[in-house]
Amino acid sequence: MNPVLARARMVGTRAGHAAILVFFVTFLAFPFYWMLLTTFKTTQDLHSTTNNPYLFNDPPTLHHLRVLFNDTQFLQWLLNTGFVGAAVVIITLVLAVPAGYALARMTGAWAQTLGIGIFLTYLVPPTILFIPFARIIAVLGLQDSLWSLVLVYPSFTVPFCTWLLMGFFKAIPRDLEDAALIDGLSRFGAFVKVVMPISLAGMLTAVIFAFTLVTQEFVYGVTFITSSSSYTVSVGVPTFLVRGDVYFWGSMMGACLIASVPIAIIYNFFVDRFVVGFTVGAVK
């Protein structure tokens, strides 16, 4: 192939590559950029039909954020979400870590099937279960309490994390546990003193993904909780920040950013590990 053509091809591929990335990044990230602008533009600017919306026609303002933190219960919602997240993560770890390990080390064809079966319960959507749950929660007297969420959320975080952790534990060579057995530990001791320290990163990944599943959940939240002070962020922002026909866009967009970006940054660090744990689980 002649060198000019080859070079043109290479440039063309590079350009094509860049174009693809630009298209997707724009499609996927533009809403967040728009959220960013909206958070800091004055209400006048936002509601003007003549201004160029991509520019700050008035200087950027912190007004919406102030409203968000001072005049709404956003801070309370953040705390609620944090509390539920922490509690659910703890419950999830207590249940999923031993289960994931047991599945990873069990021999026999049905261990694999059991693992997949457990994972499949994660795919049972809240929209099938929320109706009976509405009544169960009422009967248990947990209506409108954050504890209802703490009780119910592990129903999807546990299957998901069990699968993830199963993958992480499978990736640890059995030799290490055998060596620990010979060196003087019991089977359980080997799990606690050798396997768990080594899989700390994997467990951290499971924690992060479990926490994210909690922050994203909406259906149970909107079904069980009715008083605004008990909302989680995911439920509070859409339902409360709308007074009649007036939408507090600036504050809402600010809330969305605050609830998404920090977690996304952390996510970015752990996505690779997540993929490993997720796909290793499928390896026999």
Next chain:
Amino acid sequence: MATVEARNLTKLFDQVHAVDGINLLAQEGEFLVLLGPSGCGKTTLMRLIAGLERPTKGDIAIDGKVVTDLPPRARNIAMVFQSYALYPHLTVERNISFPLRAVGMPKGQIREKVEWAAQMFGIERFLDRKPRQLSGGERQRVALARAVVREPVVFLLDEPLSNLDAKLRNSARDELKQFQRSLGTTTIYVTHDQAEAMGLGDRIAVLNQGKVIQIGTPQEIYGSPMDTFVATFIGSPPMNLIEDGGTWLGFRPEALLPKEVEPDGDNMNFRLRITRIEYLGADRLVYGVIEGRTPEAHVISKIPTNIRTELAAGQGYDFVLRKQDIQRFDRHSSLRLNGGAT
């Protein structure tokens, strides 16, 4: 120092006999090699001795006491794995002291023992490093130090040299044997490499399909193989086997020499038409066909370089075989027939 005994040991995985009724006794202080192709059961046997697997039938006894129901940590053994199995999150020092800490030994004693073990293998300067900072050879020494530090009565070594560079392997082999001699601990060593087995073992147990086919000194295994499997597994290149009468006629490549080397004596004579010659430095490997035989008998002759007979591919030459170097094996059972030559 202790004896290690497998009594009628059987292990089934699903329906497969990984270990099939093995009886074996390792003497005190001996270096016993378990040799065989992959899948022959040698690793399973070692894991049964270690207590990492439970037998389907049979018992393990260490120093005369039955330990079949005891977990690995109660058997006073140490094991070195093919992958070394060093704890990646611990320093070398903590790796070596791990078994001592696991039984609650006092700190002062631990220090002493770790230093002693590290000195034995020359790894004192690595004590603060993590395994990933060490080379393969260095990691192997750490694994050995960790095994030694508890002063167990049995060492189990699972192909510990196979992950080393070929060049390192010979010197590592030498050091390993010397260290075992100086400690005098009963050692069971698993390998698929027959040269390694011959070089290291006081005795070799050749395994195939879950059974011990033959156990003996390297000389016995090499010189008097019990069947064609052992005969062809040991030795590189493997023993030549050709059909003769109703039996297999077997002879080692180094036993087949040009006639001019041994013109007289009680010999069998062959005419060999050479197909190819490999020059290996210390030897020549001569590949050829023995004329006048059906089916075609392909054989290999191994001639040391100091025998300078001129040979060329495509030509025929006279070769001889001393009758005392001949072994015969039954065509059906593959077992050796006593009284070698005809």
Next chain:
Amino acid sequence: MIDTYTTAPNRAEAGLLARFADNERWLSRVMLAPAILYIVLLVGFPFLLSLFYSLSSVTVASREIHFVGLENFRRIVESGTFWLSLKNTILITVISQFFVIVFANILAMALLVDFRVKWFVRFLVLLPWVAPISLGSIGWLWIFDSIYSIINWTVRVIGLFGPNFWPIWLGQPDLAIASIIIVNVWRIVPLATVIVLAGLTSIPKDIHDAAAVDGAGFWRRHFQITAPLIMPITLVALLFGIIFTFTDLIVVFVLTRGGPYDQTQVIASWAYFTGIQGGDLAGGAAISLFLFPVLVAVAVLFLWFARRAEVT
């Protein structure tokens, strides 16, 4: 040395407990039981309850529950809204997942090579997946606003469709469905991309090298070698997407609340409005059970393909 064949002294365990700590069968059961118990109680039990409710007359307020057989189902099947919601659900799922798979494959290929700001690009690409679905949907609510839509403003300024281009995205049923599709594609592409990318990176480089040496050009290599190899894992991504979209309530809830006039209801949202807002738990349960067949089909396919999802 001879007396060391009793259990070695270990500070943490003693005697009886030590025997259990080694007993693998007992251990594996004990370690697995709590998780399985939790799942059975919190997934299995409510599900059975849902079946029961659908066959009863329970409402939010009822004290007693009467068995009514298939009455609820009959009511649903006779309601026009139900069929509309079923049609919407299927339409949205099929179209959005088609785009998700195509986009995810393209984007994953583009992310395969290393380039300078890749880390940042990946962060941007992950955002729609990480953001809580309700919050992302609110962002789109603002983007699709009838007066202040940034899309409309931009397209009109560029002049792509003429000066009178100003669709009321969430006001007209067709456009509203399109908006819901767009948002679903937007939120699922990152996850699908990550999964497909995992499949692509697990193809050993040797195979591409061999194909190149054999003379295969880029497109041939892609369609005859890469695509078949990542098929199982792409299918896994597709199955995920189908479940998440088919059973979704949130996007519809936030964007249109099922409107205008219930034209954009999907099964999940219709179940919510019937059961929780309307108080008719039995009806809501019956509606939501129509999600189940798809769930089972996906689960079976998932089991089949997850087994073959290893590339090598």
